[in-house]
Amino acid sequence: MSVKSLMKVVIARESVSLDVQFIHSSERTQFRPYFSLRIPFHPSLFLAIDLMATPALDVITKFSLSLSPFSPISLFSLSSLFCVSDNRIRSDIEFVVQQQEDDDEMQIPHPDDDFDAPVVDDRPSFTWAVENSKIPNEYMVSDIFNVAGYKWQIFIFPKGNNIPSHLSIYLDVVHPQTLPYGWRRGVHLGFTVVDQNNRESSFRKETQHQFNARESVWGFTDFMLVDKLHDPSSGFLIDDFFIVEVDVKVLDYWSHDSKKETGYVGLKNQGVTCYMNSLLQMLYNIPYFRKAVYHMPITENDVPFRSIPLALQTIFYSLQYSDISVPTEQLTVSFGLDLHSFVKHDVQEFSRFLCEKLEEIMKGTVVEGTIQQLFEGYFVTNIECINVDYKSTSKQSFYDLQLDVKGCRDVYASFDKYVEVEYLDYKYDTEDYGLQDVRKGYLFIDFPPVLQLQLNRFEYDFVQGTMVKCDGPSKYV
Numbered sequence: 001m002s003v004k005s006l007m008k009v010v011i012a013r014e015s016v017s018l019d020v021q022f023i024h025s026s027e028r029t030q031f032r033p034y035f036s037l038r039i040p041f042h043p044s045l046f047l048a049i050d051l052m053a054t055p056a057l058d059v060i061t062k063f064s065l066s067l068s069p070f071s072p073i074s075l076f077s078l079s080s081l082f083c084v085s086d087n088r089i090r091s092d093i094e095f096v097v098q099q100q101e102d103d104d105e106m107q108i109p110h111p112d113d114d115f116d117a118p119v120v121d122d123r124p125s126f127t128w129a130v131e132n133s134k135i136p137n138e139y140m141v142s143d144i145f146n147v148a149g150y151k152w153q154i155f156i157f158p159k160g161n162n163i164p165s166h167l168s169i170y171l172d173v174v175h176p177q178t179l180p181y182g183w184r185r186g187v188h189l190g191f192t193v194v195d196q197n198n199r200e201s202s203f204r205k206e207t208q209h210q211f212n213a214r215e216s217v218w219g220f221t222d223f224m225l226v227d228k229l230h231d232p233s234s235g236f237l238i239d240d241f242f243i244v245e246v247d248v249k250v251l252d253y254w255s256h257d258s259k260k261e262t263g264y265v266g267l268k269n270q271g272v273t274c275y276m277n278s279l280l281q282m283l284y285n286i287p288y289f290r291k292a293v294y295h296m297p298i299t300e301n302d303v304p305f306r307s308i309p310l311a312l313q314t315i316f317y318s319l320q321y322s323d324i325s326v327p328t329e330q331l332t333v334s335f336g337l338d339l340h341s342f343v344k345h346d347v348q349e350f351s352r353f354l355c356e357k358l359e360e361i362m363k364g365t366v367v368e369g370t371i372q373q374l375f376e377g378y379f380v381t382n383i384e385c386i387n388v389d390y391k392s393t394s395k396q397s398f399y400d401l402q403l404d405v406k407g408c409r410d411v412y413a414s415f416d417k418y419v420e421v422e423y424l425d426y427k428y429d430t431e432d433y434g435l436q437d438v439r440k441g442y443l444f445i446d447f448p449p450v451l452q453l454q455l456n457r458f459e460y461d462f463v464q465g466t467m468v469k470c471d472g473p474s475k476y477v
């Protein structure tokens with residue numbers, strides 16, 4: 001006889017959501033008591049779980065906890081005690097929580113005295129004349145302004161938010177903790193630093209975001225180079241002032257029925273999983289891949305939080321038949337990774353990780369070999385000596401290709417750059433002629449039915465000592 005528990009706890013600003021499933025099995029019986037509750041948030045919480053059990057039950061073999069890491073509150077300590085008395089399972093779980101401290105991402109502070117700050121009249125844009133010499137070392141906050149009945153303010157980091165080479169700028173919802181539970185505001189926003197000599201040369205970036213309790217601040221960490229702002233030949237900084245404009249358009253997401261308008265619904269972002277969502281939606285729209293996922297075998301004892309096939313099947317089924325956006329927490333938990341681990345992945349790394357997982361799961365089933373059949377291609381690497389008659393050729397497989405974007409007008413130019421001959425800046429060790437100067441090139445011999453292209457839009461800038469995004473246009477067709 002055994003009992004295992006599956007528990008999901010999400011701690012938000014206003015409340016705690018708790019989902020628990022105990023699976024009790026024996027040789028003769030199996031039952032799955034399940035309950036869900038939501039209680040008001042308090043800095044110290046005490047939760048008691050009380051479930052019926054059989055007299056023979058005296059050991060709980062497994063307890064697992066999944067805490068949502070994108071919440072503004074994180075788990076600080078946990079103590080739990082399981083015991084059986086009077087034929088009942090008794091679990092007393094005490095949570096002590098505190099504000100999350102994340103070393104990888106700086107939290108945007110809210111001034112304590114801004115309740116009495118002046119509020120600018122409601123208008124679709126806001127102009128802020130920033131006196132450069134008066135900016136504190138860390139950040140500066142604008143006056144509060146109204147757009148569509150909502151209060152906003154701007155944060156500027158003159159020396160960057162963890163990126164000293166760039167000015168960082170963010171739009172912030174004022175006092176998000178006072179807003180109703182479940183609030184959200186869809187916004188299209190644009191930031192502009194005005195060239196005061198020639199407005200057509202102004203620097204501008206736009207983005208779109210749905211503000212909510214988890215993401216009440218949004219903007220650009222690498223908005224513009226600090227050196228560009230201070231360049232005397234530009235018109236950005238005149239008489240110690242630079243001008244920032246932000247235009248905000250509040251979008252009515254509630255009136256938009258994605259299923260009705262497009263026939264599709266999206267995936268919910270867990271906070272750092274936009275790259276995963278993009279990949280999953282791409283894979284879902286490959287009919288052969290979707291069919292293979294549906295044919296992966298599962299058992300009646302599988303649960304989505306512990307079974308990758310079932311979690312993936314659930315997501316694909318919901319994308320096909322649901323009328324609302326689909327959550328992905330079951331899949332991420334089934335991988336055995338938390339979201340902090342996911343931060344380290346980019347979409348290419350995650351694609352390879354997922355393909356390796358699925359290849360392993362599909363072995364010995366009716367869909368074995370699906371990943372190779374869909375995504376595997378081949379190219380030949382040619383290495384040729386310049387000064388002697390020596391040539392080396394090797395055949396290699398690939399599941400995806402990473403193409404450079406910088407300096408390439410379209411994807412065909414990126415392919416040309418990928419296969420162009422490269423003269424190596426180091427000596428190549430040959431068996432017969434020793435170290436030699438060589439040139440290297442690639443020749444594609446077989447493309448897969450589904451060719452995955454990863455566009456490399458970042459490169460290392462040795463002057464700035466950081467990765468810089470390539471913003472140039474690139475045509476895909």
